[in-house]
Amino acid sequence: MMRVLLIILLAALNAQAQPMFKDTVKDNYSGTIIPDPYRWLENDTLARTREWITAENKLTNSYLDAIPFRKALTEHLSSTWNYARETPPVKAGEYYFFTRNNGLQPQNVWFLRKGLNGAEEELLDPNKLSANGTTAVTMLGFSTDNRYLAYAVAYAGSDWNTLHVMDIISRKELNDELKWVKFPRAAWKGNGFYYSRYPAPEKGMELSARNTLNQVYFHRLGTLQEADSLVFEARLSVAAFVTEDQRFLIISSLPGSFLGFKLTSSTGNALHYQDLSVPGSRIQPLIKGYDNHNIVVDNKGGKLLLQTDTDAPNNKVVLLDPAHPEKEHWQTVIPEQRSSLENIDLAGGYMWACYLKDARTLVSQYDYSGRKVRDVQLPGIGTARNFSARKADKDIFYTYTDFTTPETVYRLDVVSGKSVLYRKPDFKGITTGYETRQVFVTSKDGTRLPMFIVCKKGTRLDGNNPVFMQGHGGFKRNLTPAFNVARMIFLERGGIYAQPNLRGGNEYGEAWHRGGMRGNKQNVFDDFIAATEYLIREKYTQPARIAITGVSTGAVMVGACINQRPELFKAAIPVVGAMDMLRYHKFTIGSTWAEEYGTSDNKEQFEYLVKYSPLHNIKAGVRYPATLVLTADHDDTVVPAHSYKYVATLQEKQAGDNPVLIRIDSNAGHGPGKPTTKLIAEAADAWSFIFSQLNVKW
Structure with missing residues (x-):
């Protein structure tokens, strides 16, 4: 009954949220004419744009307000987040x-x-x-x-x-x-x-x-x-x-x-x-x-x-x-080693080489002549960072985290190489009773990629578990094991979290990065789709119970994947993504990404960009997954106009009753520096949306 009410509410409000008109502007890309009917949404000071934003916020808030457990989820999340x-x-x-x-x-x-x-x-x-x-x-x-x-x-x-x-x-x-x-x-x-x-x-x-x-x-x-x-x-x-x-x-x-x-x-x-x-x-x-x-x-x-x-x-x-x-x-x-050297930190007169082995941290201590002193014994299989100090210092204070361990500070003695616990966060949630598996998935072209899977011990693989997936795939950025307080509420209720390591990152060095950039970007989407199909094939879940997300270039991946395989996912949350890949370089620091993506100014690069650009590959009459786009009005890394134009187009062309919503945070940006109150509010809305779409009981 509640789902029916939400559908009715969305249908009633959606007409109010539609843009009032379309621009007639068209761009000529090396002889190819591309219309841009929602170009006016790039002007965030235009009265018409402000009216559209107001209508979209009303639509989204009305939808989220109708989720019966949203308040309880928010209170639980606030309580869980409240740790020193x-x-x-x-x-x-x-x-x-x-x-x-x-x-x-x-x-x-x-x-x-x-x-x-x-x-x-x-x-x-x-x-x-x-x-x-x-x-x-x-x-x-x-x-x-x-x-x-x-x-x-x-x-x-x-x-x-x-x-x-x-x-x-x-x-x-x-x-x-x-x-x-x-x-x-x-x-x-x-x-x-x-x-x-x-x-x-x-x-x-x-x-x-x-x-x-x-x-x-x-x-x-x-x-x-x-x-x-x-x-x-x-x-x-x-x-x-x-x-x-x-x-x-x-x-x-x-x-x-x-x-x-x-x-x-x-x-x-x-x-x-x-x-x-x-x-x-x-x-x-x-x-x-x-x-x-x-x-x-x-x-x-x-x-x-x-x-x-x-x-x-x-x-x-x-x-x-x-x-x-x-x-x-x-x-x-x-x-050069078989593992990817992520970075070199300096401390105590030594070099601390931080490697990635199948997306897990390994750290080796070297002197300045290149003599290996030892491998650092880390607290577990996860992510360790911050092996930095001045040359005269005898101690290093580094952090360690994994999917169920909040970021913890350890003190390492430079001479002995021994680590002891220095500061443990006062997290009061349940972190035991879970297991992390690492599996390897074969992508479309035969490439083997790792994927972490986190779930409760004893989870039955009956093909009906709710699954939440996150991917990135670009700019040499690695997705390694890390704790997320909001994600724990999903794991607590029997959800499964999957994190595939897509090409475009640095998990296996520069060759892995180049395998997912420029004209090879389709490999990123193929990798993520292959990981999703693996979870279905191995009876972890089914399409009706899969939600996916990605941040920044990860949001581009989400948009491309739901365009190419809309039937494979139930819900999608693209976060602060560059959804218009033909114009991204015309705003703020976008031109600095040109070496990663290529630009539409170049005919050859335009040819592959237009094939996957999330905005330009939405087709009328297709039933796309339920989509909640997250952006912010002060995001001057990826300007919110990307998300505005994408949502306007998806709302126009969406078939069926899956909602298409946008959450526009105020006085917030691309992510860094966002206050705890806003982090909680955003997480509560996103997880309420996911729980309702995947039919996860609260």
Whole structure:
């Protein structure tokens, strides 16, 4: 009866939520004419757009309000989420800095203590910076003398950050204020630091205008931003780093640096360097071209340790002389392994190589000559991160998590390699009685991919279990085992969680990444479909009980999969996705993704983009899965217009009674910095939708 009422309610409200008219605008892509009838939804200040948003919010709220257990689910989730948790302490001089959330605080609060056992003192509470808890703070690092701390402040979920500096001794904020920064870093050198920023956008276009000409500046403490020295600029994206001994400035840039905006056939980065120990030295090329991914790990005297996938798809570490940086002069320090080298952390004068073996973390300790000291014994089969500290430190504070273990802080002794528990979160939910399996699935082209499956012990494989799947498949991002407090309510009620590792990530190195990018993007969708078919074939579930999700490029995957195989899924939740793959590069930082996706400006790339673009492959008269799109009004990573146009089109063409809804969060962005209250509200709505669609009993 309740389902019937929901269908009737949706039918009644859906007419009100339809856009009032269609644009006649059409685009010519190398001779192919593509209409864009909902182009007007790209203008979020247009009155017509605001009216559409109001109608959509009314529709979505009415639907969710009619779910009888939504309130109880929300209360249970709030109660479960209410547990104390801390981040690993970071040492600077005689102080340790860390954050804590007592449970439901919107943002983590920063503390410091003298020594590990000293009395703690509140340093900065972001919750006092805004009435609604939507102001987020990111710590960027300490000056060489440990007196000053640089930090970034972002408002309402936007990528735009403002940099500030605090005097740790007096606990007072300096007058320094640096604006128009995205993805902030502060590379300290002497009495100041290097940082990158964009030119100020046109007023009213802060959240949608294309961001180009990223510039590195040096800021001296106590001066105005206008006095900062321009050091380097790139058309797309650039980042600065200074080695711990302050000798080398390293600058990494994406394709387009000094060349104007020009697509290449590569997805890597170029490197420049400056020897800061030589007065009057200039910035010089270190790694030319963009054929490979390169990260300067540290220096060893006048030479540099470089992590690279040059001739090593799984990555290796080499030593190079900046005076002779050509690869024929490189000395191998850590050779390529069978497992994918995710990153190198530095601590205690050692390199800590973090590998992925079938999407699980392995960590090995090396000295700077490349001698392997030991493999770190981790607490379990899961994800471990943050093996970073200064060279003089003797302890590392790292985190460990898996699907049923909240992120826990461990203390590792650099000399012995032994780990002990340092801080365990005060999670009161049930984390026992579950099992995690890893299976391997054969994709359409014969490629073997891993998939984690989490469920209660003793779950019967009768072909009728509710299943929730998440995938990503792009930008070298890995989906590894991690705890999610909201997902636990699904597992508690007999649900099964499945997480396939799709091509496009870095789980098996650069070859795996390239297998899911550009013209190979269809492999990502084939992988996810194959994983879904595996779960059905092995009697875990059936299509009527499968819900899927993906975030950002994972949402593109969701949109493509429900277009290509709508009968395979019951419900879909695409989150902050670039659903218009023909125009994504025309907004904010979208042009920086061109090397991953390709763009419609190129005829060859247009030909494959238009074949899978979620917006452009919705067909009239098809019964698509029940769909709840999640986006936010301050998302200036993937602008919400993507989701608006996608939902308008899907609502227009949907056949049958499966709802098509959009949840538009206010004063929120792409995800990072979202306050706890908003995280809970969004999760409660999403899981209420999933429970109702999969017929999961509350």
